[in-house]
Amino acid sequence: MEEQKVKKWLAGVGTGILAVFLLTACGSGQTSGDTNEGNESSTKIIQVTTTTGQVADVLKNVGGDQVEVTSLMGPGVDPHLYQASQGDIQKLNNADMIFYNGLHLEGKMGEIFEKMSEDKTIVAVGESIPEALLLAADGDSNAHDPHVWFNIQAWIHAVDTVEEELSKQSPENEELFKDNAANYKQELEEMDQYAKEQIQTIPDESRVLVTAHDAFAYFGHAYGLDVMGLQGLSTDSEYGLKDVQGLVDTLVERNIKAVFVESSISEKSISAVVEGAKKQGHDVVIGGELFSDAMGEEGTEEGTYIGMFKHNVDTIVSSLK
Structure with a gap:
């Protein structure tokens, strides 16, 4: 053509x-993997x-x-x-x-x-x-x-x-x-062992992880946290006022004090939840930024899988403990 x-x-x-x-x-x-014709193949x-x-x-x-x-x-x-x-x-x-x-x-x-x-x-x-x-x-x-x-x-x-x-x-x-x-x-x-030991230091009633989208179900299942996301498994899914209000009601009922933003998602959705809780007289803070679908900058500890995982564990524990 x-x-x-x-x-x-x-x-x-x-x-x-x-x-x-x-x-x-x-x-x-x-x-x-290409080699020159006639030459012996090499690694x-x-x-x-x-x-x-x-x-x-x-x-x-x-x-x-x-x-x-x-x-x-x-x-x-x-x-x-x-x-x-x-x-x-x-x-x-x-x-x-x-x-x-x-x-x-x-x-x-x-x-x-x-x-x-x-x-x-x-x-x-x-x-x-x-x-x-x-x-x-x-x-x-x-x-x-x-x-x-x-x-x-x-x-x-x-x-x-x-x-x-x-x-x-x-x-x-x-x-x-x-x-x-x-x-x-x-x-x-x-x-894995470090995560189990650290999560155990959070009081039972405080083991609730609230994030922008539902990326942490495996984490919650492995380490014993209730996980709630405003959006579904994909950030392509939409959320509305009803979803925000439902999450706000849960925060108030369970006296949850911290929610988390994600490095690959806008803070807008979680900020709406924080503001909604405040209107009901319940103070909620943003406990920190978690890495969910993406890792940190290359060359940093969070730019590795293990470093990213440790950052998330430490951030969650320090905010909920």
């Missing part, structure tokens, strides 16, 4: 269709593209120096609403492997992954977790809550999946990936 005709045709299509077209039009770029750095920072962190820890990881969604980015840019499509195209959360977290990118799976390894790590550890989505028994990283025991299965898939891609590094995965899982177990 001539370039001018392509431009005219693209002008009439939506973002999603454009993305899929670009995948097929661009073709796969040269990957790190090549695996080029990996991920969606969320949580998934990227697993790849970095398990892959070590044998993997170069590019994450599409940085700090403050909401994966529920994310739409891939042309630059993102190129990063996906250039990758040897693609890892994403799945379970409809990256809802607007599903069509892209389906198309690209014809040409390369694409792994939805959340969908490798045993169903017994998954929580059902509200109102839909056939769907699951995608925020699986907030149950460390469930997330460990994602680590196993990453190790397995990397070993298939680079069998010569299988032992390295196994050792890295084992070390990382040990750190996760220690963080």
Whole structure:
């Protein structure tokens, strides 16, 4: 197709269709696994593209120096609403492997992954977790809550999946990936124990976690907190005055003193809840900012999965204790 005709045709299509077209039009770029003809094959750095920072962190820890990881969604980015840019499509195209959360977290990118799976390894790590550890989505028994990283025991299965898939891609590094995965899982177990011990210091009646959207069900299930979100599992869902008032009534009835904002969501919704409670004579403070669908800035403690998790635990405990 001539370039001018392509431009005219693209002008009439939506973002999603454009993305899929670009995948097929661009073709796969040269990957790190390519070798010069006639030369012996040598170990090549695996080029990996991920969606969320949580998934990227697993790849970095398990892959070590044998993997170069590019994450599409940085700090403050909401994966529920994310739409891939042309630059993102190129990063996906250039990758040897693609890892994403799945379970409809990256809802607007599903069509892209389906198309690209014809040409390369694409792994939805959340969908490798045993169903017994998954929580059902509200109102839909056939769907699951995608925020699986907030149950460390469930997330460990994602680590196993990453190790397995990397070993298939680079069998010569299988032992390295196994050792890295084992070390990382040990750190996760220690963080899991830390979270359990810290949450236990909160009085029973105060173990109520109120956030902007329902991202913390796995966290509450794992550590014994009642979790309430103004919006549903996806930030794409809308909320109204009735939802705000219902949450305000709960805060007043249960004498809940703190609510939390999220790094990837506007404070507007939670501020409405705080103001609503104040009108009823009940003072509620914002207990701090939690990382839900996105992690912190790269290079900071909160820019790692374990650092993010610890920040959330410490913030929750200090506000509710």
